[in-house]
Structures are given as C-alpha cells and as structure tokens.
Amino acid sequence: MTTTADFDPFAPDAGHEGGAVDGRALVSGPYGFAALGHELASTVLRDPRFQNSALRLMEEFGITEGPVHDFRARSIIMIEGDPHMRLRTPLARFMSPVTVERIRGVLRAIVETITDDLDDSKPFDFYRQVAYRIPSMVYCHLAGAPFSDAPKVQSLSERTLALLHRDRSLAPSIRAAYDELFDYLDDLIRRKREQGFGEDMLSYLLKQGDDGKLTEQEVLTEATSMLEASSVNTAHQAGLVVWTLLRDRDVWRRLVADPELIPAAVVEALRLYPRTGLVSKIATEDVELGDVVIPRGSDVHVAVWSANRDPERFENPGAFSLDRECNQPLTFSTGPHNCLGQGLAKAEIEEVVRHLAEHYPDAVVDEDATRIGQAGGRWLVESLTVDLRP
Amino acid sequence: MIEIKVDFERCDANGTCAALMPDVFRIGEDGRLRQLVSEVDDGRENELDEAILCCPVGAISRS
Known part of the structure; x- marks a missing residue:
C-alpha cells in the first residue's frame, strides 16, 4: 500500500489505484507538490498561473543562456495569452482530427511501407522496427521533407526531449542535439525556398512569416517545437498501446472481429499507459488549491498516470474497458496547452493497430523479451518483442 | 446562414476557436467555452472552416 510518505510522482505505478494517496488528491514531498485527482489535475493543467517547468529544468541542467535557452523561453509550452494562441493556430490546422481524416491514406501507406520490410517469420522488436520509425516519416510528410530525413528527425526528437528524463548527465548531449536541430531546420528551410513552397506545414509557416503574420523568430520557434515533439513520444506511445492490446486476448479478439472498436481501444490504452505520465509545472504566484495554498515558485507535478486511474472519474479504473462513455484521459493534457498533435498521434497509432488486426490476428507479445520501463514519470518502451505468426 | 455546432462533451476549452x-x-471566466451565436453569415464560411480545421479535439461542426 502506497503512503504519502513513499509516494513518488516520478514512478508510474500500474498497480496504484490512482486519483489519491491516503485519500488525498494533492500530496507533497521532497519533489514539491503532486496533483493526483483527475479534477484537480485538470484544474492545474488549465490554470495559466502554473507554468511549464521545462525552462527551469533546462536551467538546472546548466543551460542558462544562448539559443537553446532562448528558444525554450519563448516556445509554445512556456507562453500564455494572445502570443501563445498566435503560435498555436498555424500548427493546429495541420494536425487536427479534421485534417487527419484527409491524410489517413498517407498514414496507412507509411505503415505499409515500414511493415513491407519486415521478416515476419520470427519474433522481432516491434518498437524499434515499426513504432519507432513511423512518427518521423509522418513528420517528413507534414513538413514537406524527404522521407530520407526521417532517421535524422527521429534522432533529433529523441535527443532533445531527453531533457524530460531528468538525468543531468544528458545535458551536453541535449545541447548538442538542439544545435544540430537548428542546423537541420536552417538547411531544410533553405532547400524549401530554393524548391518553392508546397502545401506542407513548413511552407505554410514560412509564408505566414513572409506575409508578416508571424515574425521570423516565431516561425523558427514553431518549426523547432514541431520537430522536437514530432517523434519520440508518439513512438513510445504506439509501442505502449500495442503492448497493452496484444496482451489482453479478449480485447484483441474483439478488435480483430470488429476494427470499428480500435479508436476506443487506443484511447483506453492511452489512459492506462500514458507516455506523458507527468506534466511538471511551477506556480508563478501563490495559488489556492482547495484548502492548500501553493506558494509561489513551488513545483507542482501533475501525475497524469494517477489521474487517469482516478476512481472518482473512471469506474473500476484499473480495468481495460471498451465501453467507457466520454473517456477523456489527460494523456494529451487539457485546455490551452493541450497537445496539438493528439489527433495525428491517435490516428497513427490506430493505423498501426488496424494493420496488425487485419494482417496478424494471432500476433502475441513475447513477455520474456519485452521490457517496459519508465523515466521522469513517463512510461517508455525499451523493447517490445512481438511474434506476428506464432 | 451557416449553423455551428459544438460537441461540448468533447470540447476541452483550449481556446483555439476563440x-x-x-x-x-469565448472562453468564460470559469475556463469553459461559450458559444456566443448559433449561426454566422455565409460570407464567413472560410473563417468558420478554418476554426473547424484548427480544433485539436475536433469538437466543432457546421451545417
């Protein structure tokens, strides 16, 4: 039984009932405060007085000035109000559920291109060989970059966002990755200007800049945000969803029999195993939360992994259910800083699951050769060995 | 006139449409979305379509 004293927001726990520890939805410890209840977590995520802690984390890692620090300070996750919305809307239009339905054929083709290369006669690491490769190819499509850039994009996303592992020894590699990312974008933008603009997102941003609707700095901030967020989280989340669905054989048989259930199954797996299991914020002023005053400067960690299993919000929260009404986990956050790419990420994962259900109804996870881990409050896939034709 | 519908069960009031x-x-003081009118002139079709296109949770639709 977890007590408040030994509760650790950085360690997602699939056995934790969720929503509270010792009956408390807001707890504190050496880490600062942690919000566990679904309602409280939503309140903190939506409140602009709580600012994302990514900038401070970077400063703690010794990145206190220069282009990487400046980018983070003015990035979409750090700012509020009108300047924030100016950055959100140009990106939103390329990843929303409406847009995604128009490019579902492209997503399917990407999944097929990757799975065509597989040797499905023996077990293999589905994470490394499939899930890991998809999001960066989708990014290339969106940004109007050649598919041959995908491995570079994947690597840049993985190395920049490694900040969130909270491992200080990674600081030099993070800084180097951002420098490399800025160089890559400079080169991609140069190529795009030479070749002429297309219908892609990067062309759109550059046109917004040329038309004076965004400043040059805003265009670069947008492009950097998109690239860093492009791949690593979706790759892990796709692996976590496949892992969850293949291990629950009753659920898997239902999906094979009725692929219409796949979107609901993906959301339910996202609820139980959120890649973004923790969103860390800082109080920019004293804030009252219920009967507690959070002092200015405090760390407030929103434990999405716990809120998603809050019995006050989700009946029988530890169970996988395809029948939840209004199933809205906080995996993509909520409110003004919700994940802009959520529609796209869900569709990518749905297409991976659909492909498996259609072509490999008997697929199973090899548990002994699979490792699901965590870092900085986030679930991750170390390896996911799947036998497609057992 | 074009009729506008918001699926409030899906809406998370992220404010992109506002x-x-x-x-x-409009996002109200309570952080919830208010739909101020139920329809707009035909001349604003493109503007409305952009708002529908940009909603990250796909909560807006039209006639």
Missing part, C-alpha cells in the same frame, strides 16, 4: 473567431466563441 482566438480565431472571438465574436463566435
């Missing part, structure tokens, strides 16, 4: 069409959508 930034694009502030006379149609």
